[in-house]
Amino acid sequence: MLIHPDRLFPAEPGTRKIARTLYEYVRTLPIVSPHGHTHAAWFARNEPFPDPARLFVHPDHYIFRMLYSQGVPLEDLEIGQPEVKDARRVWHIFASHYYLFRATPTRMWLDFAFQELFGLEQRLSESTADLYFDTISEKLLTLEFLPRALYERFNLEVLATTDSPLDSLADHKVIRESNWKARILPTFRADPVVDPEFTGFAENIAKIGEKTGEDTSTWAGYLNALRGTRLRFRELGCTATDHGHPTARTANLAAAEAAELFRQVIAGNADAQQQELFRAQMLTEMARMSVEDGLVMQIHPGSARNHNRKLHERYGRDMGADIPMPTNYVDALRPLLDQFGNEGNLTIILFTLDESAYSRELAPLAGHYPCLRLGPPWWFHDSPDGMMRFRERVTETAGFYNTVGFNDDTRAFLSIPARHDVARRMDCAFLAKLVAEHRLEEEEAVEVAHDLAYRLVKKAYRL
């Protein structure tokens, strides 16, 4: 058996019993996944997933970054190749290094999928690599492993993707126009058209101008094009925007200054400081549009992207070399909050990769400003201990109701049930400790567990 029914529950028997009870109330609730990186195309086309190597190893930078850290060349994993020549060999390399993942969330997610979806019960290793490869390969070709069947089996109620403003959203339209009753929604990922350092920034802006019929060479036309694009997303069910800036910095320039900055930026004349100022200004502009159109803002700051120069030159973005940085919120968000912090119709969900900000800045901010909510532990901190630290450092100041439940943030579709299950277990573990220490009544904990697993996410994301 790879996964134990009591996994992640506290060892102390009385507390474990409470955790089990709470978990039973939330175990089978539908999954609401308001932020992730699955592809609408999978569900539009509903074709089988590829072999185990391309399904599990290639899209998951948690996996290949760990292998790489221990000296496995990416070439050996056939990453970045147009085709995979020997998927079984790649799988064997992964299998023989599976011990590296001991005590990581990656292993917990994988073991869950291996056992619950594929019925595997022996640990993955060099000696079980072929059994795994064959079992998984075979099942992936069956009808019950097609994307739509898995969506239903996973008990998904909502699944949000993350999409460029340039995306036609054609796959989303196909799903919507099909008679398949699923709720798969786009998310407006602003970066390609608000971050001057994004590849093809100026062309991207020209393109949204064309699509919306606006003259994006002017500041006013650019803002209108953004409004129009947001409208196009909203018409397909989008309820949220997403912003992945290096810092949380915001600005609130006078209109003429902002227009002049836009002119510099669009002409390619902006230096690094001006580029940062432009991103900062655009967070405030996005907040202004959110006050108008009701889209929820998600701000994910603090990652030094593509930290490994050689890997970036050779393989491009998203190769597992994005490293967190210290992140300030208290000064950075002030200009935006000065302007819109007290708006009734604004929701901003803050994420962090800098855990020192939880108790110092994030919980105090979210425990005061009506527009602010705290997103769940993100990325490297989307882990059992990471979740416990989040609740321990945030709850006493911000309470439960300034947080927004869990989101999985994943490209690994098959890991979604496992990830939500870990979050539900850890929230129940945290609540059980509070009950055992007489800090919360058990009947209150039942209600809070339900809120954390289901209600808060729907409310925060307006789903």
Next chain:
Amino acid sequence: MLIHPDRLFPAEPGTRKIARTLYEYVRTLPIVSPHGHTHAAWFARNEPFPDPARLFVHPDHYIFRMLYSQGVPLEDLEIGQPEVKDARRVWHIFASHYYLFRATPTRMWLDFAFQELFGLEQRLSESTADLYFDTISEKLLTLEFLPRALYERFNLEVLATTDSPLDSLADHKVIRESNWKARILPTFRADPVVDPEFTGFAENIAKIGEKTGEDTSTWAGYLNALRGTRLRFRELGCTATDHGHPTARTANLAAAEAAELFRQVIAGNADAQQQELFRAQMLTEMARMSVEDGLVMQIHPGSARNHNRKLHERYGRDMGADIPMPTNYVDALRPLLDQFGNEGNLTIILFTLDESAYSRELAPLAGHYPCLRLGPPWWFHDSPDGMMRFRERVTETAGFYNTVGFNDDTRAFLSIPARHDVARRMDCAFLAKLVAEHRLEEEEAVEVAHDLAYRLVKKAYRL
């Protein structure tokens, strides 16, 4: 029952048993409250406290910041109004949002007061709001709920207030000259006369000049006026000063430089950097005076005050929008420590809102410099988990004896017993874990528990 006799003790039965034993040794010790924000006038006049809304909701920014964060307008709470029109309605709003405080220290403090003082045993909610309102209103008019009676009931041995250097301390004199045997002491809060950004700074300095007969237009006269004011406080039992600067920065300018900086600052010509430098210099000047007169210094840095611009413009200071910032101690304190760090007659108690400094800077500093002690977890961190983090990160480097016990730092007089009780329970929980893990003998833990609850605070604050 709102509060359980075993609350906050570890769930593991063996450890809980030890915690209970330790707690019995400290449960009934007198309360020494060396730092807080109650009003001497309450005890001088000994009049009944007002209705539940004005007693519990209005003075407590922990409460109304949480309500505000969830969309309750401050107008609905009648905050900032000259009179309260409908206290019962305000109370109902609070009661119907009481679930927001689940797992917060605020709820633990309130439930303690509700049960222990007012005999309430059902949870506060919309449906019990009237019961609460009526019960509390009625009791507040009885003799045993007058301020002096509560002081005695709370088993207070010392209660320090926080007072402006401009304060006449008339209420303190009244208490002292009455035949009521209580020890209520003023604390010299220097900010109004050492922080150039404080409202009315220049006028404040002129006033202490008048009061002390010094020419405060000169640096020497200004320093003399401070000395004289400190003496006036000391004559009424004051043993400590308090300093709430934005940073922990100190400076040690040559006398002529300091005098010139004072000239600029007092003339209103200082820019933000010079104002910060002046505050920095004044910490060192205050230390110099403390070496002379023995007043203990308390430094509370790291809060971005009045972060919510609109709220500040409308309601003024202290509206729950003070947000912690990253705080450096190691460089900031160096000038002061270079000058006075090894003085035998100096005690400086350091507080922080930046928990990352506990193990990195504060414990190493306090574990070396003879003048430094660490204050208890402050403000947002005055909470069960906050206290556990403090002990876990500080003790191994600084030991117990470089900390100073608990202080409640509160305006909410009725919460004082609850707050000290939480601190005693958490210290016992921490010690019980050490005993259970054979890191400390139980008989040593008994002694340490007593030190943390009673002896250390008296020694550190020279009470």
Next chain:
Amino acid sequence: MLIHPDRLFPAEPGTRKIARTLYEYVRTLPIVSPHGHTHAAWFARNEPFPDPARLFVHPDHYIFRMLYSQGVPLEDLEIGQPEVKDARRVWHIFASHYYLFRATPTRMWLDFAFQELFGLEQRLSESTADLYFDTISEKLLTLEFLPRALYERFNLEVLATTDSPLDSLADHKVIRESNWKARILPTFRADPVVDPEFTGFAENIAKIGEKTGEDTSTWAGYLNALRGTRLRFRELGCTATDHGHPTARTANLAAAEAAELFRQVIAGNADAQQQELFRAQMLTEMARMSVEDGLVMQIHPGSARNHNRKLHERYGRDMGADIPMPTNYVDALRPLLDQFGNEGNLTIILFTLDESAYSRELAPLAGHYPCLRLGPPWWFHDSPDGMMRFRERVTETAGFYNTVGFNDDTRAFLSIPARHDVARRMDCAFLAKLVAEHRLEEEEAVEVAHDLAYRLVKKAYRL
């Protein structure tokens, strides 16, 4: 009894049982000590250690910094005196303040040595001070307490010292040429010849020039002298270098720029920024040489050395007044990693005094770059809770296999078994929790415990 057989194991009985089982697998494994500050001379000469005061108190800044923080003058401890006049009196002062060390690792290490080596079973205090002094003094004169006998009794397999590039390593040669079969190895501590702020920097460089026959007035000759010195160390078994910079900053200047910077630095014309840039450049140069010669790099950044000015002026370095600072790794290491981060033959072991970097920067970096490994919790964090925080914050992102086991980093030779024992116990406690929460199988935990106690350190340090 001073130390309990179950010390440091979790209190929950089921978890404790697992911890005990795991510990039995690692308890008697040989000690590999790859980084420390013992003296080769002790083993070369094999003379008795001095009296208890000079053995335990004088060399241990953990001890005298705590005494100093509570007002004990260093004069009273006879620190910094050419001779000790009254060792018994010094010992009494220490004994009567021993309660200050409650719940500190220092006490745990000392109690281990007192009980396991000297057979003492009553707690040290004023009343047992003479018993301790006499017992220890007597035993130190016996054959079984000579350095070589203790080395064997401690079951040391490898013991690395830390040595200046100017050191003749004569003591190491004596040991090597004796017929005593021990593995005592030098470590190349680069600071005296790469840090422009190091006392005698320019003379030090001239000296290594003489020793290696290189013209160290030129950049090329300087680098060659370093290469030659490293070779001299390697010939005596050295496998690692050590770098104690104030920050983790690295640089990668063009050769001509580096040569010009060296010219400025060596001429004494460099300002603080240039000195920092030179240290930064030298980390990259050391990495380049490590790629060539295989020496493992250890980077220990983030300490504000000699923070207490008066103590430094009177007593010199290493008086317990080194205070940690916030430390950035993600930007600081980038130049070095851009150049050598993907090198197969490079191992860099990173240490920190800033625990906020564990989950934010260090685990993500080590979980990606093949050259990076994380050193164990260092200095103030070499403690039970410090170790638990390290594993909890690092493992989920970097796994176990990007860490390098324990090192004791100590001058206190007699504390070595105690320190490794604490590390083994805490790793078993951490693993037991994982097993009890069904996050790891017990048989896997056995393997990991063995890796953490023995195998990983040998692999990482190439021993």
